Amino acid sequence: LRALPPPVAVGVLHTTRPLHSTQQCLAPVPPLPEKGGEVRHGLIPEEFFQFLYPKTGVTGPYMLGTGLLLYLLSKELYVVNHETVAAACILTVIIYGIKKFGPDVAAFADKLNEEKMAAALAMKNEAMQTLQKAIEEEKKEQWRAEGRNYLFDAKRNNIAMLLEANYRERLLMVYNEVKKRLDYQVAMQTLKRQKEQDHMIQWVEKNVVQSITPQQQKESIAKCILDLKALSKSAHAAV
Amino acid sequence: GPLSERPLMEVRLGELHTWISTCNFSPQGLLGAVQKAWSSYCTKYIHVRRGGPAGISMLLAGYCLLSYGWNYQHLRQHRWRKYH
Numbered sequence: 001l002r003a004l005p006p007p008v009a010v011g012v013l014h015t016t017r018p019l020h021s022t023q024q025c026l027a028p029v030p031p032l033p034e035k036g037g038e039v040r041h042g043l044i045p046e047e048f049f050q051f052l053y054p055k056t057g058v059t060g061p062y063m064l065g066t067g068l069l070l071y072l073l074s075k076e077l078y079v080v081n082h083e084t085v086a087a088a089c090i091l092t093v094i095i096y097g098i099k100k101f102g103p104d105v106a107a108f109a110d111k112l113n114e115e116k117m118a119a120a121l122a123m124k125n126e127a128m129q130t131l132q133k134a135i136e137e138e139k140k141e142q143w144r145a146e147g148r149n150y151l152f153d154a155k156r157n158n159i160a161m162l163l164e165a166n167y168r169e170r171l172l173m174v175y176n177e178v179k180k181r182l183d184y185q186v187a188m189q190t191l192k193r194q195k196e197q198d199h200m201i202q203w204v205e206k207n208v209v210q211s212i213t214p215q216q217q218k219e220s221i222a223k224c225i226l227d228l229k230a231l232s233k234s235a236h237a238a239v
Numbered sequence: 240g241p242l243s244e245r246p247l248m249e250v251r252l253g254e255l256h257t258w259i260s261t262c263n264f265s266p267q268g269l270l271g272a273v274q275k276a277w278s279s280y281c282t283k284y285i286h287v288r289r290g291g292p293a294g295i296s297m298l299l300a301g302y303c304l305l306s307y308g309w310n311y312q313h314l315r316q317h318r319w320r321k322y323h
Contacts, residue, residue, distance in 0.1 A: 037283045039293035043300050047248070076318045078307075087303075098292055106289065113288070 246279075 038046035044061070052060040072078040250258045262268070284294040307314070 032286060032288045034288050036285070036287040036290045036294060039284070039291075039297065042292050042296045045297075075323045076320065079314045079317050080319070081314070081317050102292070106291075110289070 040046055040049060049061050052064070056063070073080070245258075247258075263271070284290065284297065
């Protein structure tokens with residue numbers, strides 16, 4: 001990421017200066033160095049010894065230190081008083097403590113650091129996995145969206161069927177209505193004809209009954225009686 | 240690199256005079272120099288993964304020396320001998 005040129009301000013964002021003013025990218029942060037600068041006897045950096053090595057060899061700085069110490073003491077630029085004794089005791093205790101408990105404290109601090117690192121790493125891995133899963137889901141959705149043609153075809157078929165069903169329903173309704181009207185007309189005609197027939201029959205019967213005179217009635221009754229007698233004779237003969 | 244941008248450790252003894260002449264002795268310059276020195280000390284000895292006693296012990300030793308220097312006039316009166 002450091003090799004990329006700094007991005008220029010995009011036209012959409014309202015910025016008056018470019019977003020990254022330096023080449024340096026702040027993330028990912030470079031890891032801390034493993035060990036600090038070398039220090040000898042806990043007080044003097046190693047660079048001092050290296051600085052004096054070409055001219056005086058290995059014992060040079062120690063000679064310098066001894067000479068300085070003796071000079072300070074002899075000129076009493078460093079005064080020996082009660083504070084010297086106190087400093088000596090304190091230093092002894094401190095050095096003893098460091099030598100004895102140093103490694104344990106270092107191990108404890110390392111363990112704390114390890115836990116922090118593990119937590120951060122776990123979070124990072126989890127985030128990466130979540131994003132990976134999101135990417136896969138997205139790809140799946142894209143693949144699903146490719147099948148939209150089938151969906152549209154199915155929908156078109158549905159709509160066509162609905163239209164067809166509606167059309168046929170209306171057709172049936174029209175047929176029924178027309179049939180009802182025609183049946184009505186037919187029923188009217190049959191009714192009329194029936195009424196005419198009945199009326200005619202009644203009229204004919206009435207006239208016939210009217211036309212039967214009493215003379216004709218007597219004659220017909222006598223004839224009937226004669227016929228009955230004849231029939232009864234033939235019935236007696238048959239038995 | 241050019242003389243004024245090199246850190247003090249990389250300046251040779253002969254060029255020390257010219258290096259000091261290129262220094263910025265205004266308050267902001269001094270403050271900037273102090274901040275740079277402090278931050279370089281921190282990155283070298285304190286902000287490491289496995290540091291030791293060296294980081295703070297050097298600071299404490301420096302503090303001891305400084306306080307001795309500040310109290311020297313008072314300590315001079317407790318000398319053992321008058322003439323050296």
